[in-house]
Amino acid sequence: MVAERLAVLLSAGVPAPAAWAHVGDMRTVDPSDDDVVRGAAISAAAAGEPVAAAITAARATVPGSAAQWSVLATAWAVAASSGAPLAASLRELGAALRDEAQLRREVGSALAGPLASARLVLALPLIAMAFGVLLGFDTFAVLFGSPLGLACVVVGGALLWAGRRWSAALAARATRSEADAGLELELLAIAMSGGASVDRARRLVRDALEANGTTTVGASAADDVIGLAARAGAPVAELLRAEAARLRRVARADGSARAAALGVRLMLPLGACVLPAFVLLGVAPLLISVVTGTLDGAV
Known part of the structure; x- marks a missing residue:
């Protein structure tokens, strides 16, 4: 890194x-x-x-x-403006970025199985149509050659589209990045390790975040830590770093929980959209073809 x-x-x-x-x-x-x-x-x-x-x-x-480049640029700007030792500041930043990268890897590994299953399930209606053709049924003629078949195509296609959008939204929510967890606290610790006062450190961090296009949250957490340090007479920078590490641990646990819950939540679009689309696009054409052939033979 x-x-x-x-x-x-x-x-x-x-x-x-x-x-x-x-x-x-x-x-x-x-x-x-x-x-x-x-x-x-x-x-x-x-x-x-x-x-x-x-x-x-x-x-x-x-x-x-x-995105880590923005974090590095922000920390470099804060250290340069506050006079903090660059080596120590970058070492702390490197640990924070390593934790964030580990979080992304863990969440990605946990999501690999559910996402692969979702992609396979979403392809089932199209696979069923192809199997119908291989088995000798005139699936496409049934779907596109009769009003009932066209209705199956329209409704099944709409359900399949809705299922894909729903699954993608669930996956995006589960994989949302929390790279900024504890970042503002780390930057405040860097600024204060250079001898800056609390107010000046806040100003330096705010200016650096705005200049480098980095968005973060944690003002209330910083207030709590700074208040605790003032009451206890403890080093503010060390307390800020400890709180930042805690926020990163919480973000990692939340990411793992979201990844574990995704496998269950993906059942919702499966049951509400994909399975009905499978019936309309894969099963219904076979039944219509069999019934039509039987009636034609009887006539």
């Missing part, structure tokens, strides 16, 4: 421009990072320009770049 590699290099006394250049040389090791954004950061560091602004500008030209 870029943040962790930068932290190690900076801790070893490597200047920021050289550290970015070395990270650029290692891009083949981590092919998931966007080379355009990385190149912009390297160029800005070498020219002594703001790295965060360069990352944000480059991301605007590459919509598909990883």
Whole structure:
């Protein structure tokens, strides 16, 4: 991960421009990072320009770049503005990003089975139509050659479309990202570790979030932690980092729970839309074909 590699290099006394250049040389090791954004950061560091602004500008030209670049740009801007040690700040950020990546992997693994099952079930009506043709039934002639068949096509197609939309909405809700869990608290801890007051740290974090297009929540959690630190006389930065880690653990548990519930919730579009569509598009044409053939033979 870029943040962790930068932290190690900076801790070893490597200047920021050289550290970015070395990270650029290692891009083949981590092919998931966007080379355009990385190149912009390297160029800005070498020219002594703001790295965060360069990352944000480059991301605007590459919509598909990883969202973690915005987080890195925001943390870099906060550390540079507050005077916080970049190496320590990036090390903490790297741990936060690693937790977020682990959350995405765990949720993706848990969702793989339900999503594959949903795709298979949604294809059943079309598979049934193909089997009807293979078995010698004139499925398509029945569906498109009679008013009753056309009614089956219209209603079954509408149900199948609704089932796909419903399943996609459930999957999107289950896979929604919580990459910003605890981010504002981490940024406040970075700003305050550089000696900034609470008010200045809040201002720096707010400005950095707005400048780098990062949205996050957690103001109430920050207020609670800052109030606790004031009452107890404890280090604010450490309490903020502990609360951020707790929020990431909660986000991971919530993501796993959503993934586990998806398998059950996908039964709703299956029963309400896909199975009726299967009957209308797969079973009904066979029955109509058999009945029609029987009546024709009787006549």
